[in-house]
Amino acid sequence: MATMHFLNRLGAKLATPLLPSAYAELLNPLWGEGIRAEVVAVEAQGPQAVSITLKPNHRWRGARAGQHVRLGVDINGVRHQRCYSLTSAESTLSQRITLTVQRHPQGLVSQYINQGLRVGDVVQVSAAEGRFILPEQVEPLLFITGGSGITPVMGFLRQLAASGWDAPVTHWHFAPSQESSLFGEERQALAKAQGWKTWEAYPEQGDPGFSAELLDELCPQWRNYRVYVCGPSGLANAVVELHEREGLGALEQEFFQPPAMVAQGEGGEVVFVTANKAIAVPATKNLLEAAEDAGLSPEHGCRMGICYGCLTPLLKGQVRDHAANEVIDAEGALVRICVCTAEGNVELAL
Amino acid sequence: MNVAIATPLNAAQHNTEQPRALGYLTEAELEQFGAEIEAVRQRILRSLGERDAAYIRRVIRWQRGLEVLGRGSLFLGILPPFWLLGTASLSVAKILENMEIGHNVMHGQWDWMRDPSIHSSTWEWDNVCPKEEWKHSHNFMHHKWTNVVGMDRDVGYGILRMSEEQPWHPAYLFQPITNALLASFFQWGVALHDLETDNLRRGERKWSEVKDKWRRIRNKMGRQVLKDYVLFPALAGPFFLPVLLGNMTANFVRNLWSYAIIFCGHFPEGTHEFSPEEVENETQAHWYLRQLLGSANITGGPLFHIMSGNLSHQIEHHLFPDLPSNRYAEAAAEVRAICAKYQLPYNAKPFGAQFGSVMKKILRLSLPNFSGRDKRQTPQQA
Numbered sequence: 001m002a003t004m005h006f007l008n009r010l011g012a013k014l015a016t017p018l019l020p021s022a023y024a025e026l027l028n029p030l031w032g033e034g035i036r037a038e039v040v041a042v043e044a045q046g047p048q049a050v051s052i053t054l055k056p057n058h059r060w061r062g063a064r065a066g067q068h069v070r071l072g073v074d075i076n077g078v079r080h081q082r083c084y085s086l087t088s089a090e091s092t093l094s095q096r097i098t099l100t101v102q103r104h105p106q107g108l109v110s111q112y113i114n115q116g117l118r119v120g121d122v123v124q125v126s127a128a129e130g131r132f133i134l135p136e137q138v139e140p141l142l143f144i145t146g147g148s149g150i151t152p153v154m155g156f157l158r159q160l161a162a163s164g165w166d167a168p169v170t171h172w173h174f175a176p177s178q179e180s181s182l183f184g185e186e187r188q189a190l191a192k193a194q195g196w197k198t199w200e201a202y203p204e205q206g207d208p209g210f211s212a213e214l215l216d217e218l219c220p221q222w223r224n225y226r227v228y229v230c231g232p233s234g235l236a237n238a239v240v241e242l243h244e245r246e247g248l249g250a251l252e253q254e255f256f257q258p259p260a261m262v263a264q265g266e267g268g269e270v271v272f273v274t275a276n277k278a279i280a281v282p283a284t285k286n287l288l289e290a291a292e293d294a295g296l297s298p299e300h301g302c303r304m305g306i307c308y309g310c311l312t313p314l315l316k317g318q319v320r321d322h323a324a325n326e327v328i329d330a331e332g333a334l335v336r337i338c339v340c341t342a343e344g345n346v347e348l349a350l
Numbered sequence: 351m352n353v354a355i356a357t358p359l360n361a362a363q364h365n366t367e368q369p370r371a372l373g374y375l376t377e378a379e380l381e382q383f384g385a386e387i388e389a390v391r392q393r394i395l396r397s398l399g400e401r402d403a404a405y406i407r408r409v410i411r412w413q414r415g416l417e418v419l420g421r422g423s424l425f426l427g428i429l430p431p432f433w434l435l436g437t438a439s440l441s442v443a444k445i446l447e448n449m450e451i452g453h454n455v456m457h458g459q460w461d462w463m464r465d466p467s468i469h470s471s472t473w474e475w476d477n478v479c480p481k482e483e484w485k486h487s488h489n490f491m492h493h494k495w496t497n498v499v500g501m502d503r504d505v506g507y508g509i510l511r512m513s514e515e516q517p518w519h520p521a522y523l524f525q526p527i528t529n530a531l532l533a534s535f536f537q538w539g540v541a542l543h544d545l546e547t548d549n550l551r552r553g554e555r556k557w558s559e560v561k562d563k564w565r566r567i568r569n570k571m572g573r574q575v576l577k578d579y580v581l582f583p584a585l586a587g588p589f590f591l592p593v594l595l596g597n598m599t600a601n602f603v604r605n606l607w608s609y610a611i612i613f614c615g616h617f618p619e620g621t622h623e624f625s626p627e628e629v630e631n632e633t634q635a636h637w638y639l640r641q642l643l644g645s646a647n648i649t650g651g652p653l654f655h656i657m658s659g660n661l662s663h664q665i666e667h668h669l670f671p672d673l674p675s676n677r678y679a680e681a682a683a684e685v686r687a688i689c690a691k692y693q694l695p696y697n698a699k700p701f702g703a704q705f706g707s708v709m710k711k712i713l714r715l716s717l718p719n720f721s722g723r724d725k726r727q728t729p730q731q732a
Contacts, residue, residue, distance in 0.1 A: 010581070013573070013576060013577060013581055014577060014581055014582065014585075016573045016574070016576075016577050017474035017475060017476060017573070018474075022414060022467075023414055023417075023418060026411060026414055026415060026418070032467075033467055034467075074403065074463075074465070076399040076400050077398065077399045077400045077401075077402055077403030077404075077462075077463055078399075078403075078462065078463055078464055079463060079464040079465045079466075080464075295458075295461070295462075295672070296461075297461050297462075297464045297469060297471075299466075
């Protein structure tokens with residue numbers, strides 16, 4: 001241990017001002033700085049999505065089922081980062097991880113991952129993040145998912161099947177159609193083998209959507225279950241409201257869509273104090289994009305308000321946080337610039 | 351390729367016509383010129399992509415590969431062919447690292463890639479000058495106030511007399527020697543540059559003001575010296591001396607080369623100097639014109655441009671300090687055409703001509719101004 005420490009310090013002194021990894025990278029891109037992963041498989045997951053399998057480098061510290069990572073890919077020379085839930089069960093240091101990316105018509109990154117990512121590519125990965133995880137104690141579980149909101153729950157199902165969960169598991173999934181429904185066969189097979197209840201509905205094709213009545217019918221005991229929801233905001237809000245109405249307190253929720261930027265106010269001039277730049281920003285543009293328009297490259301992660309990788313001190317003025325739907329004007333407050341817009345003139349410590 | 355310096359106007363026209371910015375362009379022409387230069391910048395900015403990202407990554411890989419080859423060969427440096435190979439590779443690696451990579455990354459030329467490992471906010475270079483001091487003295491003081499005597503501290507670096515406007519002093523008689531020392535120890539001069547030691551001596555700046563800077567510079571110097579002159583030689587054990595000498599030579603070669611390229615950027619005959627009054631309330635277009643007039647290019651082949659960090663396109667670098675250096679050659683063609691259209695000088699000559707003219711200037715200005723010679727360059731003279 002002491003020898004390793006000494007060698008690391010010596011390596012750093014020899015490589016200064018770089019780190020030894022800058023040279024190791026010449027031999028293998030996986031040995032470069034940060035957590036990186038090699039794409040070892042890319043498989044179509046229905047007509048609108050791909051599942052990719054990643055082999056992370058030695059810096060990966062593992063993940064719990066249901067957590068997400070920030071995936072960084074270079075598209076036309078520019079690094080883009082997005083958060084994706086892991087669909088793999090709990091993983092330790094050297095294990096492979098999987099994630100599934102649904103193609104969005106306007107989504108630059110999701111299109112690239114669906115069409116441009118190849119086996120052998122090396123991508124940037126963050127450490128696993130997120131509190132959307134299974135409970136420590138065995139208890140009945142109800143999962144309600146919609147669309148690609150299935151992805152973290154797929155990690156749960158695989159984890160539960162692998163570890164043997166000694167309590168009822170119920171899953172209610174909504175999808176546009178059977179064809180576009182992710183992991184349909186695998187979920188059916190798991191449910192059958194484990195004795196879980198699972199339903200799938202296609203409201204766009206006439207199936208009834210989520211309702212309290214239907215939930216009571218499908219899972220009469222649900223009030224004694226731990227409830228997990230992940231899906232479009234309409235579905236998620238309906239479940240959250242019902243849960244609160246029943247006096248059951250907070251449930252487990254994972255967001256996977258950025259909040260809509262509903263214009264309020266008129267935007268304003270945003271001054272990036274450190275960079276000594278200013279830019280006029282409309283009320284519909286978030287401050288992260290504004291900073292990028294001004295030529296800055298602030299640190300950030302998910303671009304949807306969940307990872308707090310872009311927290312920036314607000315020096316002056318007020319901003320609207322669209323994820324929390326509140327106006328923040330406290331001087332020095334740390335704001336998530338990816339979900340904040342300017343309410344009048346603003347100064348940021350960027 | 352030599353380009354004759356244009357002489358757009360004669361003195362008689364000057365007196366009868368409306369005032370011209372820096373003696374060249376009317377207000378309307380200046381705005382139009384500025385817009386055309388800006389259009390070049392915007393076009394290149396919009397076209398940045400995969401090809402450019404691949405370029406800088408390739409240069410970085412080559413540079414690190416050459417450095418490993420150089421340092422590796424020097425361990426066998428007791429054998430002359432290995433010493434030569436090692437020293438040459440390390441010299442080239444250090445030149446690339448400083449000029450085509452470090453200098454340009456710290457200008458933010460590659461920030462658009464949003465790759466934190468090739469970003470101006472994080473990059474530190476293999477040079478005794480810390481990134482903070484460099485970014486202040488160079489990116490701000492020099493690039494904003496280029497060739498404004500008394501504001502751009504790169505005019506003579508506070509130790510040389512590079513302009514007739516700087517008052518003469520007997521100490522400048524030793525200028526040829528000072529100059530040779532600066533060339534030999536260039537990175538050390540650059541490191542101390544931002545301390546403004548001349549102002550410290552004169553008491554215009556207090557030591558307490560620069561305490562943090564000095565601590566940062568000292569630490570950086572310590573790390574660099576430890577690496578090149580202690581640890582790597584020590585790792586070679588009995589071959590300590592060849593490694594030490596190889597590293598010293600590589601740093602020396604890099605010093606000379608970067609000095610030579612940088613001095614060709616603003617000091618050859620034909621480059622203009624400016625007074626603080628001329629840059630008051632300066633517009634973007636006026637700044638563009640001043641960057642053009644205050645800079646000089648060196649002509650040469652693609653390899654020469656890469657080895658000079660594309661500072662051989664000094665004019666384009668000063669017009670567009672934040673555009674990736676691999677695009678300067680293409681920008682140069684457009685800028686040159688715009689200059690021809692507005693009958694503006696475009697100073698581009700081979701290395702020998704530019705460097706020779708700088709050396710002549712250093713010798714000439716070691717003596718007091720000759721009487722009868724106008725102090726300032728004017729378009730009529732140039």
